[in-house]
Amino acid sequence: MRAAVIQFPGSNCDRDMAVALDKVSGHNKPTQMIWHKESALPEGLDVIAIPGGFSFGDYLRCGAIAARSPIMRSVVDFANKGGFVLGVCNGFQVLTESGLLPGALMRNAQLKFICKDVELEVASTDSVFTSHYTKGQKITVPVAHHEGNYNADANTLKALKDQDRVAFRYTNNPNGAMDDIAGILSENRRVLGMMPHPERLNDPLLGGMDGNPLFESMAAALVSA
Amino acid sequence: MKARVHVTLKPGVLDPQGAAVRHSLGSLGFEGVEKVRQGKVIELELAETDKDKATKTVTDMCEKLLANTVIENYSVEIL
Numbered sequence: 182m183r184a185a186v187i188q189f190p191g192s193n194c195d196r197d198m199a200v201a202l203d204k205v206s207g208h209n210k211p212t213q214m215i216w217h218k219e220s221a222l223p224e225g226l227d228v229i230a231i232p233g234g235f236s237f238g239d240y241l242r243c244g245a246i247a248a249r250s251p252i253m254r255s256v257v258d259f260a261n262k263g264g265f266v267l268g269v270c271n272g273f274q275v276l277t278e279s280g281l282l283p284g285a286l287m288r289n290a291q292l293k294f295i296c297k298d299v300e301l302e303v304a305s306t307d308s309v310f311t312s313h314y315t316k317g318q319k320i321t322v323p324v325a326h327h328e329g330n331y332n333a334d335a336n337t338l339k340a341l342k343d344q345d346r347v348a349f350r351y352t353n354n355p356n357g358a359m360d361d362i363a364g365i366l367s368e369n370r371r372v373l374g375m376m377p378h379p380e381r382l383n384d385p386l387l388g389g390m391d392g393n394p395l396f397e398s399m400a401a402a403l404v405s406a
Numbered sequence: 407m408k409a410r411v412h413v414t415l416k417p418g419v420l421d422p423q424g425a426a427v428r429h430s431l432g433s434l435g436f437e438g439v440e441k442v443r444q445g446k447v448i449e450l451e452l453a454e455t456d457k458d459k460a461t462k463t464v465t466d467m468c469e470k471l472l473a474n475t476v477i478e479n480y481s482v483e484i485l
Binding site: 242245277285290291330 | 426
């Protein structure tokens with residue numbers, strides 16, 4: 182699997198994401214780090230990860246400035262051509278702001294920054310990101326966000342449900358997200374955005390392995406030459 | 407030429423910040439505040455001198471960046 186991580190000023194989970202991807206993709210193909218001012222992507226990538234953090238200080242709206250940076254035009258093209266994109270936390274916010282995923286992430290209903298482990302239910306296993314989980318499986322993954330309150334209009338929510346595009350749901354909604362949504366897939370199922378951080382729980386030394394199947398799913402599906 | 411953009415949450419979109427401000431006003435003794443909605447004001451100084459062109463450009467800016475039209479409405483005022 183050839184992976185790349187996009188780095189914005191204020192990204193802070195970029196190295197963790199790269200470590201998680203390297204762990205499954207093999208160190209002979211290290212994850213490439215791409216600065217946001219680059220306009221073109223390296224050839225032959227299988228998947229691009231947009232990491233967590235506070236890109237551009239969350240100015241204007243979370244992810245809004247990052248979504249309009251030069252590299253994101255190439256990421257949108259990559260996704261529109263069928264490329265795989267994973268956005269975690271701030272990365273999810275960037276993906277909704279760039280239009281690759283529907284809806285928006287708003288301030289948490291209780292107005293508090295939430296940093297804790299939460300339980301998720303795997304709602305869909307029909308994607309390269311979730312195939313190594315079982316449907317309905319309960320996993321525990323940390324969240325760390327102030328704007329994770331997923332909001333979308335009724336038609337969008339219906340489409341997400343009807344098309345089995347809700348990847349993860351909170352079992353005990355921490356932030357007010359509509360329909361307990363923690364992560365969603367694009368229509369072609371190749372773009373996943375999620376607020377919880379699978380890259381922070383993929384090693385026993387970090388306290389658990391519940392995030393690792395996500396990366397293993399990707400590596401198994403995206404075997405490159 | 408100056409332009410002022412008001413960005414507000416769409417009706418029906420939950421505004422927890424507005425709700426917290428309303429609660430705080432109540433605790434200060436301001437009674438009868440039934441609802442508070444919080445938004446933002448963005449002021450721009452433009453080189454453009456044609457009012458219609460400026461309106462069009464700023465509207466384009468709102469669509470592309472200044473507002474997230476999934477959850478926000480905007481209005482453009484040329485001063």
